[in-house]
Structure formats: C-alpha cells, structure tokens
Amino acid sequence: MTTAARAVFAPGLFDGQVALITGGATGIGFGIAELLSQLGAHVVLASRKPEHLEPAVADLLARGRSASSVQVDVRDPERVKAMVAQVVDEHSRIDILMNNAAGNFYAPSASLSPNAWKSVIEIDLYGTFFCSQAVLPVMKAQGGGRIISTSMTLHYRGWPMMAHATAAKAGVDALTKTLALEWAEHGVRINAIAPGPIPTEGVRKAFTPPPGSAATDVFDVEQAMDDHARKTIPLGRMGTPADIAQMVAFLASPAGDWITGGIFVVDGGEWLK
Ligand code: COA
Numbered sequence: 001m002t003t004a005a006r007a008v009f010a011p012g013l014f015d016g017q018v019a020l021i022t023g024g025a026t027g028i029g030f031g032i033a034e035l036l037s038q039l040g041a042h043v044v045l046a047s048r049k050p051e052h053l054e055p056a057v058a059d060l061l062a063r064g065r066s067a068s069s070v071q072v073d074v075r076d077p078e079r080v081k082a083m084v085a086q087v088v089d090e091h092s093r094i095d096i097l098m099n100n101a102a103g104n105f106y107a108p109s110a111s112l113s114p115n116a117w118k119s120v121i122e123i124d125l126y127g128t129f130f131c132s133q134a135v136l137p138v139m140k141a142q143g144g145g146r147i148i149s150t151s152m153t154l155h156y157r158g159w160p161m162m163a164h165a166t167a168a169k170a171g172v173d174a175l176t177k178t179l180a181l182e183w184a185e186h187g188v189r190i191n192a193i194a195p196g197p198i199p200t201e202g203v204r205k206a207f208t209p210p211p212g213s214a215a216t217d218v219f220d221v222e223q224a225m226d227d228h229a230r231k232t233i234p235l236g237r238m239g240t241p242a243d244i245a246q247m248v249a250f251l252a253s254p255a256g257d258w259i260t261g262g263i264f265v266v267d268g269g270e271w272l273k
Contacts, residue, residue, distance in 0.1 A: 014041035018091045021099035022046045025056035027200030031241020037065035045069045074127030085133040089221045096252045097135045097150040099128040109163040124168035144187025146252045151194040153271035180261030191262040196267025198239040235267035
C-alpha cells in the first residue's frame with residue numbers, strides 16, 4: 001500500500017470492525033485486507049487453500065495488524081454458513097463482507113465443459129449469493145453492515161472466451177441491485193466494484209492458455225498485458241490491488257452512507273474504449 005493511499009483515509013477508520021474477505025489471501029483480496037487492516041479492522045481471510053491463508057495471515061500479523069483466517073469453498077452453502085458462524089463465534093460481529101472470491105479462465109464457449117461452466121458460475125455468482133445471504137442475519141442483528149461484491153466490465157459489451165465469467169458477473173450486478181433494495185431496511189448497504197485488468201498471479205493463470213494448447217508457443221501473457229495497457233487503458237497502466245482496495249475503503253466507510261445498489265467501475269477508463 002502506498003503512503004499516498006494510506007494518507008487518504010483517517011487512521012483508525014475501521015477500528016473495532018470486522019471485515020470478512022473471501023479470496024482474501026491472495027491478489028486483490030489480499031490488497032483489500034492490507035488496507036482495511038491498516039485502517040484498524042480485524043480482517044478474516046477466507047479461502048479454500050490453507051497454503052494461501054497461513055502465509056497471508058502471518059504477513060499481516062508480522063506488520064502488527066489484526067487478522068485471522070477461515071477455510072471455505074464459497075460454492076457450498078453449508079460451509080458458507082459454518083464460516084459465518086465461526087467468524088461470529090470468534091469475533092462477535094461482521095461489519096463488512098467483501099465478496100472477492102472468483103474463478104476464471106480464458107476458454108472458447110464451443111468446447112467449455114458443463115463442469116467448467118458450472119465451476120465459474122458457482123464460485124462467482126452462487127458464492128456471492130450464499131455469502132451475502134449468510135451474513136444478513138448477523139448484520140441485521142447488529143443494525144447494519146456493508147456488502148461489497150466483485151463484478152467486471154467485460155459483460156457490458158460481450159467478451160469472447162469469457163462466456164462463463166461474463167454471465168456470472170452480469171448476475172452479480174443484478175444481485176447487487178436487488179439485494180440493495182431488499183435489505184436496505186436492515187441498514188445493509190450493498191455495492192459492487194468492477195475492476196479493470198490487474199495483473200495478479202490468479203489473472204496470469206486465468207489468461208495463460210493450458211499446456212499443450214495451440215497458443216502456448218506464441219502467447220506471452222506479460223507482453224499481452226503490457227500491450228493491452230498501452231493500447232486500451234486511457235490512464236496508461238494496469239491496475240493494482242490497492243486501486244480496488246481504496247474503492248472498498250470508501251464504500252465501507254461513512255463516506256458511503258447514502259450509497260447502495262451501485263456498481264463502481266475502477267479500470268483506468270478501459271471499458272469506454
Ligand atoms: N479451459 C477450459 N476448461 C478449464 C480450464 C481452462 N483453462 N481450467 C479449468 N477448466 C475446467 C476443468 O477442466 C474442469 O472441467 P472438467 O471437469 O469438465 O474437466 C472444470 O473447469 C473445473 O476445473 P477444476 O480446476 O477442477 O476446478 P476447481 O473447482 O478446482 O477450480 C477454477 C476452478 C476456476 C478456480 C480454476 O480453474 C482456476 O484455478 N482458475 C485460475 C485461477 C483463477 O480463476 N483466479 C481468479 C482470477 S479472476
């Protein structure tokens with residue numbers, strides 16, 4: 001996190017608050033955990049993979065932050081309920097849910113297997129719904145909370161090789177608006193962020209053709225991302241996890257108190273080109 005980013009938000013902004021971040025151990029999710037914990041929140045990182053959770057929590061604790069972890073597969077509603085019960089048991093409350101967990105890969109629709117389609121739809125769309133539904137009773141009992149989900153911009157125009165993810169994220173947008181209307185009466189604000197390209201390890205993996213594919217010999221993912229940034233991002237660079245984390249902090253803070261049902265594009269202007 002840059003010094004400039006830290007200086008924008010008041011120290012202690014989230015003191016006493018608990019933020020549950022799915023996919024929080026890596027990439028954008030970890031960037032969000034870094035900023036919210038820097039600003040005083042206890043962050044609970046949720047992931048399928050203990051090998052991701054352990055070093056991420058250790059890293060935050062070593063920096064004097066308040067952090068813990070919980071193992072979950074967001075596709076499984078029972079495990080999601082158990083995750084929420086564990087967080088409440090250990091930390092008494094959940095003020096912020098960040099639906100960050102996502103699965104994605106670049107694949108032609110004509111040959112996408114039923115299980116490939118199902119995997120992405122279940123992680124991105126079902127997972128967002130299951131986690132949101134599971135935290136509602138907790139937030140309701142507390143008198144409110146904030147849910148922020150991760151969308152994308154590729155479905156605004158359609159995006160070849162991304163039928164599964166674009167369909168899932170269109171669903172996340174619809175869910176964001178509908179849940180915002182249903183749950184406003186409980187003081188729960190629900191928004192989504194649509195990030196532009198952010199070259200995390202997960203994105204590199206998602207955009208790298210599988211071994212043996214015809215494209216492997218000619219496709220350089222780093223070069224492709226550089227070319228993409230230069231040609232298609234008006235602000236001239238790829239994004240960083242900190243770019244997204246700052247929007248999360250804004251929406252989760254009292255500055256966002258009259259904002260719900262919004263989908264906020266944070267992409268250097270990319271989708272307009
Ligand atoms: N192209 C086509 N199909 C693919 C694929 C690809 N690049 N990657 C995975 N699949 C298919 C698998 O073949 C499988 O389908 P099958 O059973 O019909 O063979 C199905 O998707 C599930 O894959 P699997 O890896 O077993 O599932 P998983 O539940 O462990 O993980 C993902 C699913 C999406 C998370 C995983 O593919 C992945 O790690 N993706 C890259 C990382 C990522 O998505 N990060 C987020 C960046 S936004």
